[in-house]
Amino acid sequence: MSPKPPILKPSAMPAGPASRLFALGGLAASGLSHMVKESARQMSRGQTPDLTRLLFDETNGLRMAEQLARMRGAAMKVGQILSMDSGDILPAAFTQALSRLQQEAHIMPRDHLERVLRGAWGDDWRQHFVRFELTPFAAASIGQVHRAQLKTGEVLAIKVQFPNVTKTIDSDVANIAGLLKLLGVAQKVKDLPDLIETARVQLHEEADYLREAAQMERYAEALSDNPTFVVPRAHAALLRPNILPMDFVEGEPIETLTQAPAATRNQVMETLFGLALRELFDLRLMQTDPNFANFKWRPQTGQVVLLDFGATRAVPEATVEAYRALMQAGLDEDREGLIVALSDIGAVNDAVLTTHRVRLNAMLDIMIRHLRQPRLDFADRHFVPLIREKAHEIAMDQTTWQSPPADTLFVQRKISGMALLGVRTRAVIPLRGLVAQAIV
Numbered sequence: 001m002s003p004k005p006p007i008l009k010p011s012a013m014p015a016g017p018a019s020r021l022f023a024l025g026g027l028a029a030s031g032l033s034h035m036v037k038e039s040a041r042q043m044s045r046g047q048t049p050d051l052t053r054l055l056f057d058e059t060n061g062l063r064m065a066e067q068l069a070r071m072r073g074a075a076m077k078v079g080q081i082l083s084m085d086s087g088d089i090l091p092a093a094f095t096q097a098l099s100r101l102q103q104e105a106h107i108m109p110r111d112h113l114e115r116v117l118r119g120a121w122g123d124d125w126r127q128h129f130v131r132f133e134l135t136p137f138a139a140a141s142i143g144q145v146h147r148a149q150l151k152t153g154e155v156l157a158i159k160v161q162f163p164n165v166t167k168t169i170d171s172d173v174a175n176i177a178g179l180l181k182l183l184g185v186a187q188k189v190k191d192l193p194d195l196i197e198t199a200r201v202q203l204h205e206e207a208d209y210l211r212e213a214a215q216m217e218r219y220a221e222a223l224s225d226n227p228t229f230v231v232p233r234a235h236a237a238l239l240r241p242n243i244l245p246m247d248f249v250e251g252e253p254i255e256t257l258t259q260a261p262a263a264t265r266n267q268v269m270e271t272l273f274g275l276a277l278r279e280l281f282d283l284r285l286m287q288t289d290p291n292f293a294n295f296k297w298r299p300q301t302g303q304v305v306l307l308d309f310g311a312t313r314a315v316p317e318a319t320v321e322a323y324r325a326l327m328q329a330g331l332d333e334d335r336e337g338l339i340v341a342l343s344d345i346g347a348v349n350d351a352v353l354t355t356h357r358v359r360l361n362a363m364l365d366i367m368i369r370h371l372r373q374p375r376l377d378f379a380d381r382h383f384v385p386l387i388r389e390k391a392h393e394i395a396m397d398q399t400t401w402q403s404p405p406a407d408t409l410f411v412q413r414k415i416s417g418m419a420l421l422g423v424r425t426r427a428v429i430p431l432r433g434l435v436a437q438a439i440v
Contacts, residue, residue, distance in 0.1 A: 107139045108162060116160055120240045128238065136160075140293065140308075142207055147248060156235055157249070159209065161242040166207045173200040198406040206289075206310030209244040215287075215312040216246070222283050223306075228271055230298075230305045251296025251305040257425045260299070268297050269378075269418075269427035270434065271304055276418050277438035280323060280411060284315045288410040290417020292424075311410075319345070319407045324439045331436055333368045335361060346404035347412075356394045363390045376431040378422035 108116070113134065117125045126132065129148050136144035143161040150156065205211055213234035220231040232246040239245060257265050272295065279286040287294070289311035296305035322344040329337030339360065342348045352360060370383045394400060403409070422429070 107136055107144045108160075110134060112163055113160065116163055116242065120243045121238065132158075138293070140291075143244075148245075150235075154235070155248040156238075156245045157232070157247070158238075159244040159246070161207065161209065166204065169200060169203045169207065173203070202311065202313075208241060208310075210239065210241050212308075212310045212312075213239055213244055213246075215309040218285065219287070219306065219309060219312070222285070228303055229275070230303050232305075232307070249296070249305050249307075251298050251303075254292050254295040254297055254421065255424070257297065262426075262428070264299070264302070265425045265427050266429055267302060268304060269422050269425055270429040271302075272421065273418055273429060273431065274434055274438075275304075276414055277434060279414075280315060280320060281438050284317075284320055285312060286315050286411060286414055287312045288414050290414050290421070292421060295421075313407075313410055315411060316407055319405075319411060322408075323411065327435050327439050330368070330371060331432060333372070335364050335368065338364050338368075345408045347408065349400065351400040352394060355397065355400060359390045359394055363387055366390070371432070374430060374432060375428050377426075377428045378419065379426040379428075381423070 121128065128150060130151055130153075132148040133146050136146050138145040142165045143159045146158045146160060148156050148158050213236075216231060216234055220233060223229045223231060230249055230251075232249050235245040235247075254268075257268055260268075276286075287306070287309055289308065291308070294306070294308040296307065297303065298305065322341060326338065326341035326345060329341050339348070339353070343350075343353070348360065366383050366386050370380075404412070
């Protein structure tokens with residue numbers, strides 16, 4: 001059964017740095033206020049409040065989803081990433097509330113849309129089309145998508161960027177960095193300024209639709225040997241830096257896999273994991289945004305439709321080889337090799353190895369046992385509390401806080417996103433075999 005279509009709400013996107021800072025600050029303040037009130041209520045009943053759960057409860061999740069959806073841009077992307085958590089890190093009620101970012105979206109008022117289209121194609125922009133649906137069928141953090149038909153009969157999906165998105169990226173990133181500094185995070189993670197700058201640059205890249213069209217073309221060519229994948233093609237004549245016209249490709253939202261038979265769920269997820277491994281070790285080019293909205297599937301053919309290539313990045317040779325060593329050590333169940341490889345990709349540092357080696361060894365032993373099965377059952381989450389227990393002391397030791405390099409973070413973001421989709425779909429796939437084949 002297909003999910004309900006998204007609820008689209010016309011609203012102007014806050015554009016000024018001051019208004020966006022006010023929105024973020026107000027969101028933080030309202031969340032803390034809710035936590036204080038609920039704590040007082042529980043204490044009056046003789047209960048001991050769990051402050052973390054109160055901060056990340058359903059009420060705050062719904063409030064955050066609505067505000068970030070209204071803001072759009074870089075701020076909304078933060079919420080989208082949080083909403084992908086399967087309940088392993090954040091309370092399930094909070095992430096379920098944030099999932100409204102996928103179900104409800106704010107779109108441009110009609111006059112704003114007309115202004116963008118005239119600016120891109122001229123006052124007579126309608127001459128290109130037999131039909132242009134002014135109500136979008138989808139919306140995301142930096143744009144909305146319209147269906148249109150050319151006079152040639154071709155049907156296009158046309159992504160139109162929200163006005164002022166590129167102007168808000170720098171202020172959003174600066175505001176989020178300021179909030180992290182206020183919370184004391186910036187002082188504890190020494191590489192945070194470099195990561196923030198990397199995020200800022202990537203967001204600007206994602207907002208460049210000419211670049212995205214070129215990356216989409218690269219993927220279409222690279223995957224042309226595999227009919228399992230469907231990649232839209234850009235329509236060059238109408239392409240602009242803020243407008244991306246492409247083939248309209250039919251498909252079901254990837255989340256509808258949860259209602260499919262087990263064999264179908266397993267096959268599609270095996271296909272997606274195989275693609276991620278091919279991106280890393282063969283193409284050395286990776287679409288690093290695993291947002292579920294970027295994938296569709298075709299029940300009749302089993303094909304997977306790939307969408308949104310703004311976050312595509314080349315993977316450096318050193319990162320590829322480090323992940324090859326990591327996965328080989330995993331297949332060999334070589335704990336010492338895993339530690340060396342994790343150090344090489346920047347996932348653990350000398351401080352962790354010196355202070356928390358016993359805990360790290362225990363965590364790796366748990367993962368080795370879990371990943372030993374020939375067919376990995378993503379619905380089996382019994383190991384998560386065990387890992388969380390071992391990781392807690394390491395996470396609380398601020399002297400060991402150091403972020404991995406940006407290239408590692410981007411690769412890990414894609415792999416983790418695929419794992420979360422595997423959990424969501426309860427897939428069972430031959431992961432060890434896929435990895436063994438990919439790293440040869």
